[in-house]
Amino acid sequence: MKFEIIPERTLLEDGIPIKAISDLAKIEGNSKKPVYSIHKWWARRLSSVVRGIILGAVLPDSTTEEQFWDIYYQQNILDNITVLDTFMGGGTCVVEARKMGAHVIGVDIDPLACFITKKEVESLERKGLEDVFTQILLTVEKQVNKYYLTKVNEIIYEVINFFWAYEFKCDNCMENIITQPHYYLAKDSKIITVFCKHCGEVHELPVNRKRFRCTKCNKTTDIYNGNYNNGRVKCCKCGESHTLIKHVKGARSLKLFAIEYLTEGTRKYKKADESDIFLFDEAKKSYTKVFEELPIPDDIIPNSRSGETRPQSHGYLFYKDLFNSRQLLSLGLLLKEILSVDNHKFKEWLLLAFSDCLAANNMLCCYAYGYKKLTPLFGIHAYTVPVRVAENNVLGTKSLGRGSFKKTFSKMLKGKQYCDETYEVTLSQDGKKDKLTTQKIKTGEKISADIAKDAKGFYIEKRQALFLNQSSVDLNVINNNSIEIILTDPPYYDNLAYSELSAFYFAWLKKHISFNDSDQHNNSIFMKGNDLAEYKAYVKQLSEVFRQCYKKLKSTGIMIFSFHHNKIEAWTALAKAIKNSGFCITKVFPIRSEGNSAYHSSEKSIKWDSIIILRKEKILVDKTQYYDEIEFCVNELDMKECDLISFYLSLKLQDYVNNIGELQDDNINVFLNKGISIISEIIIAKEKRDAKN
Numbered sequence: 001m002k003f004e005i006i007p008e009r010t011l012l013e014d015g016i017p018i019k020a021i022s023d024l025a026k027i028e029g030n031s032k033k034p035v036y037s038i039h040k041w042w043a044r045r046l047s048s049v050v051r052g053i054i055l056g057a058v059l060p061d062s063t064t065e066e067q068f069w070d071i072y073y074q075q076n077i078l079d080n081i082t083v084l085d086t087f088m089g090g091g092t093c094v095v096e097a098r099k100m101g102a103h104v105i106g107v108d109i110d111p112l113a114c115f116i117t118k119k120e121v122e123s124l125e126r127k128g129l130e131d132v133f134t135q136i137l138l139t140v141e142k143q144v145n146k147y148y149l150t151k152v153n154e155i156i157y158e159v160i161n162f163f164w165a166y167e168f169k170c171d172n173c174m175e176n177i178i179t180q181p182h183y184y185l186a187k188d189s190k191i192i193t194v195f196c197k198h199c200g201e202v203h204e205l206p207v208n209r210k211r212f213r214c215t216k217c218n219k220t221t222d223i224y225n226g227n228y229n230n231g232r233v234k235c236c237k238c239g240e241s242h243t244l245i246k247h248v249k250g251a252r253s254l255k256l257f258a259i260e261y262l263t264e265g266t267r268k269y270k271k272a273d274e275s276d277i278f279l280f281d282e283a284k285k286s287y288t289k290v291f292e293e294l295p296i297p298d299d300i301i302p303n304s305r306s307g308e309t310r311p312q313s314h315g316y317l318f319y320k321d322l323f324n325s326r327q328l329l330s331l332g333l334l335l336k337e338i339l340s341v342d343n344h345k346f347k348e349w350l351l352l353a354f355s356d357c358l359a360a361n362n363m364l365c366c367y368a369y370g371y372k373k374l375t376p377l378f379g380i381h382a383y384t385v386p387v388r389v390a391e392n393n394v395l396g397t398k399s400l401g402r403g404s405f406k407k408t409f410s411k412m413l414k415g416k417q418y419c420d421e422t423y424e425v426t427l428s429q430d431g432k433k434d435k436l437t438t439q440k441i442k443t444g445e446k447i448s449a450d451i452a453k454d455a456k457g458f459y460i461e462k463r464q465a466l467f468l469n470q471s472s473v474d475l476n477v478i479n480n481n482s483i484e485i486i487l488t489d490p491p492y493y494d495n496l497a498y499s500e501l502s503a504f505y506f507a508w509l510k511k512h513i514s515f516n517d518s519d520q521h522n523n524s525i526f527m528k529g530n531d532l533a534e535y536k537a538y539v540k541q542l543s544e545v546f547r548q549c550y551k552k553l554k555s556t557g558i559m560i561f562s563f564h565h566n567k568i569e570a571w572t573a574l575a576k577a578i579k580n581s582g583f584c585i586t587k588v589f590p591i592r593s594e595g596n597s598a599y600h601s602s603e604k605s606i607k608w609d610s611i612i613i614l615r616k617e618k619i620l621v622d623k624t625q626y627y628d629e630i631e632f633c634v635n636e637l638d639m640k641e642c643d644l645i646s647f648y649l650s651l652k653l654q655d656y657v658n659n660i661g662e663l664q665d666d667n668i669n670v671f672l673n674k675g676i677s678i679i680s681e682i683i684i685a686k687e688k689r690d691a692k693n
Helices: 018-029 047-058 067-073 091-097 112-120 128-150 273-293 325-339 344-360 405-420 456-457 501-507 532-552 568-583 625-633 641-657 665-673 677-691
Strands: 081-087 105-107 149-152 155-169 176-179 184-187 191-195 202-206 211-213 220-222 230-233 240-244 254-265 267-272 366-368 373-375 388-392 422-429 434-442 464-469 483-488 553-563 584-592 608-615
Touching: 018 047, 018 434, 018 584, 047 067, 047 483, 047 553, 047 584, 081 091, 081 155, 091 105, 091 112, 091 155, 091 483, 105 254, 112 344, 112 405, 112 464, 112 501, 128 149, 128 273, 128 325, 128 405, 149 267, 149 273, 176 422, 184 254, 184 267, 191 325, 202 267, 211 641, 240 254, 254 273, 325 344, 325 456, 366 388, 366 464, 373 625, 456 464, 483 532, 532 553, 532 568, 553 665, 568 641, 568 665, 584 641, 608 641, 625 641, 625 677, 641 665, 641 677
Parallel strands: 081 105, 081 483, 105 464, 483 553
Antiparallel strands: 149 155, 155 176, 155 254, 155 388, 184 191, 191 202, 211 220, 230 240, 254 267, 366 373, 422 434, 553 608, 584 608
16 A cells, blocks of 8 residues: 555554554564564564554554554555654664655664664675675685584584683682582483583483482582572682682683584583693684784773673673684684675675674673573673673584574575565464464565665655764754654663663774764763763753754654653653653553563563654643553553553653643652552552452
């Protein structure tokens, strides 16, 4: 279906099918579409939600739910509509708009965000690229493959992962302490792979075993009774307890103790022996000889503005400190070969795959014992320093392994294949199994764009996409009154500034890609502290972004953004910023923002966003029926209390911005908090009903 204008009153403002879209979001949250896996980005918006929002913004309020879903699963054309995302991040809003043919402008201060999103919408020509990839792989393999082999009974095998643990001398008895949280490497439903506490020998045992006697040294090990717990390490000889962080000096403090290797397509484990240690030392010597010729970053890891001290507190001060010598040799040689590629487009695709593999090839990776696979850095949205480190095979084995250069290149190709054959997922109830089943429906849409180098290329040469690596505080290069839809995801107050994490990748790329804003760390819009001056600065910056959006939006246009937070200050800042800009709020509704995975979850983890819709022209909006809205969220959406608080504050935000009720700027906190007790009332009422049933 073709859309050319924004209706006077949209389906989005009347009510899209929140629950059904949120059910799709739960599924997608655990398995994103392939294009969104071509490179790591944090807290990506879910494409099913974004698609629903865009369609809701171009459909009239008279659209039925049945009509909405028919349109959702067909090819849609928005080629006369321009969509702007002022905080682009991983690019979901831009990609989904482009999938439906809209012209798009993406703005982000983070150069990595711009690079990733550009590659998400850019066409990939496979012909020739795979040949270049294979040649680079062969060239680097000849130099480093010998360092990723291990010997068992005189037979040589490929290494999947090396296991390292922190080692230091006891302050009391000078005994060498190897830090171990437990004494197993992997387990499944039948077998647990363990190692001896005393000699390190590896054994396979029935999964229910808790203790064993080593057949090598005849000593006993309690499998689950490690010497490390909650930051403290106990000396096994004298019993002295130590704070680990005081004894760690980065990767220099790590000791190689075990290896996972590939045999006949399966995983096996062994103790790291003298030949394995010798090979690492040889790799270190090779790196020492050539490191000056390799494009290794020499940047210092900046201190986090949030106050987080990792990884510096553990002795990792430079980005290159996060890698051992074998990794630096392999990555350095790989990057050197990529940079020698003459074809610029091929080079960029290879740089993307290289950058993505960095997260799985550093000394902050750990191992998921139950899943038998490496867990990359940033599995959670922060730097973590694992007690036991898993070192990956950088280039990759013939088959098994995660996050190697072979794997990330393959993943990138799969993501771009999706761009040529896009699909949407539908849910249906399986009556026999009493569960939801999914089906992929091809829409006939494609993701590609003719990308402008600058605003002139976008406006004069009529190109389809423009990416601006800058702050959205100043959008002068974008024409006023030219945008139909602004769809974005503004900074969540004091939540993590992802530029601190993306700098890990950008340190390797910054000299080799076209996006290179060098001051993102200092200029990101982020609540850096708790004092009044920081709060005022945050409000001032955010207000200016909303003012810029007001200027760029057509009088008939619509601005939509998502937000969640449980701090009242986050909502007061947002309320002031919107009010300062001149916008009014026409609708607020909840939508699911994450899947069902428990990996980042706790009772205080917010999983529902508030979708907030703005218009330039004042529209008469009724006072919000708070009780009805919250009751719907409790009874129909089964929201947790933390989600309910966040959504309630967004409802109060609407009335504040629209001047409904008795308002005074200095009493904004009181206004937003007033009546919040209805949440507990509704929850208690539901619990009583459930108890009766």
